[in-house]
Amino acid sequence: MSAPGEPGERVSAGLLLAAGSGSRLGTPKALVDFHGERLVDRGVRMLREGGCRTVVVVLGAAGTPVAGAVVVHNPRWSSGMGSSLRAGLEAVPAEAAHVVIALVDQPFVGPRAVRRLVRAAGRGASVAVATYAGERRNPVLIAREHFAEVARLATGDTGARPFLRAHAGLVVAVPCDDVADPADIDTPDDLDALRARPS
Template sequence: MGSGDTEDIREPVAGLLLAAGAGSRLGRPKALVEVGGERLVDRGVRTLREGGCEQVLVVLGAADTDVTDACAVINPDWATGLGSSVRAGIDAVPDEFDAVIVALADQPLVTPQAVQRLLEAHRQGARAAVATYHGNQRNPVLLGREHWSAVHAMAHDDVGARPFLRAYSHLVTPVECDDVASPEDIDTAEDLARLAGLLGSPSA
């Protein structure tokens, strides 16, 4: 390989879907909410799978439910916030995976194409990468294994990978996803109705 060549890395990457919250503002766990006849938890798993993740883990808590095509990870501390789900999920990723892509169940406009772009950045050598929308860092996020301990230590309360992304910004590759996805999330019934409308499907 010449000095000007870009290394193509193909170690396996896992998907990690965070779906443990109670959805207090919505009045029910978001994981179980249906959009177009598909639960948000199932949609999130499918997005990570179709995006190229070789295995998907789902962190559950308030709604301990069955998931298909994924490995369920129960977070007994889910009520303390997102940070505990990040820690539980990272701890559960099998040893054979070199990196993980973290996504949230309540962002149904994140697409497999966004996941694919993060995977491509990883194949080109990125060890940490984040989807950006109009220049703003959101989700999903790719984290190489060597960064997991730092993310684990910094995740707390309702904060996940954001402190790591800020503290180690020089290591993070931004990946523009404006044209293929949106980070809009579901917090309220109004959010759900609006996003379901954008998806062209009814909600339940």
């Protein structure tokens, strides 16, 4: 096995998309306090504890320092997730063989789901998607050889979905029902409901 930093090591990076204004929530989701921790910090911790050596955070509507991450500002954040995904992929360090893409508004997707995707890459998957009850959700792992096409197809608010549809045969489904929950925060009611659950 290669030691950290040696040639041949498959280094993982994380990419946290956190640029939106949270229009239905009334505040940028990145800054929301959730059980004593901002959602952006929770997302960075998830990716790092899940095995990502470097974490890139894409911000837009709200700028803020984020410990333990490379922060990228997307001036086109209002055009949708696609522009944030492109900005984030451009910032993934060259040594990373793949990236785990996560969303800031899913606080119960934790490190164990990320680890499963990283392990799938170690077994040869170039595209892996967390599934819940058989449905593809997040996080998503993409190998570097696909970055350019993912970025080209990411328009508006679609993110990686067009690429995943175009290359269904590459996608390895990684069941995560037992370790994560993809419930997201879009409205104040969503936030209240998830805050009422144990962390």
